[in-house]
Amino acid sequence: MAEFLALHDSVERYVENGATLAMEGFTHLIPFAAGHEVIRQQKRDLTLIRMTPDLLYDQMIGAGCAKRLIFSWGGNPGVGSLHRLRDAVEKGYPHPIEIFEHSHAAMACAFEAGAAGLPLAVLRGYVGSDLPKVNSQIKFIECPFSGERLTAVPSVRPDVGIVHAQRADRQGNVLVEGIIGVQKEVVLAAKRSIVTVEEIVDDLGVGANACVIPGWAIDAISVVEQGAYPSYAHGYYPRDNAFYKDWDAIARGRDTFNAWIKANVLDANVLDANVLDAGGAAQ
Structure with missing residues (x-):
């Protein structure tokens, strides 16, 4: 049964050094806030798994979190390369990283197989x-x-799976709306799972053919408004296209990247939203 925790506590409890970590969300609902918390807690030697690693994994790799990447296609969508990933692969900075590149089809099948055990x-x-x-x-x-x-x-069977979604109800069930990637497969395949959501509601408002991740498959739910920014959350906020363009210059140099991470992640004043327990009381 899902437990409602602050994001700091969710990451501290479930993401250990050396863990295999899958963070999914296709085009939108990319769990940036959770990834930044992993960086802040200085988790190390992670095996990162993602179908399309983009800015989030570029940030985590540049911050020294990763030792291995399992992926299909890596780049800044519509802009160009992931410069922190390239620096790690080509020059071993901040330290060498091992890569296993797959096709999209193979990764999708691997997630599905992991979800099936x-x-x-x-x-x-x-x-x-x-x-x-x-x-x-x-x-x-x-x-x-x-x-x-x-x-x-x-198959992909990570130690921890992290996804972002729009809403959770007070029983811990989560609704994913808009473009669906492999979020539900990640949660079902992972030994432990964390879901960040925009809000907790009394009623998910589920329609026909909706993607609902049941609370029994989730270990921790954390309320993080704009938890997918600068990607978008369908129905909540748009994609910050300008930031994706700006990232190319930020990430191209080691000094500019490190300064950005320090100012916007490591030294950021992060206030976790009030955490609600299953009964709806603020903790």
Whole structure:
């Protein structure tokens, strides 16, 4: 059953040094606030997993949180490279990082397999690709029924999964609206899960075919208004496109990046929202 905690306490309790951490949200609902809390608590030696690492993982890698990245496509959408990721891969700054690059299809299948409790995902893919030459996680197997050559990748079963959503009710159920990525798969696949939300409500207002993550699958819920900013939260606030453009110059240099992290993350005056328990009382 989900427990309502301040974000600081959620990260402190569940994200340990050396953990495997998946933080998802596709285009919107990217859990920036949670990632910044991981940076503030100086978590180290993390294996970061994400289908499309963008600015959030660039910040976490540049801040020294990561030793390994499992991903499919990494970049600043519509702008260019992730300069902190490139610096870590190419020059080992702030320290070397190991990368395992996959296709989007393979990552989606790996998350789904993890949610089902399976050790691997099987797909048709990587035909004509050079990725199997540089990624030891990509293997080829033979179907025992048809003899077809298929691709196998390890399922994603992280120590901790973190996602952002619009609303939670007082029973700990969470509603995800708008573009749906693999948020529910992350929560179901992870040993422990943290969900940040914009608000807690009495009634989720669930419509037909809604994506609801049940409270029994969630360990901690933290109320963080604008917890996905500068990405957007459908129905709450827009994407800050100007920041994504500005990030290219900020992240390009080590000094400008470190100054930004110090001013906007490490030294930021962070006030956790009032935390509500399941009965609705402020703690």
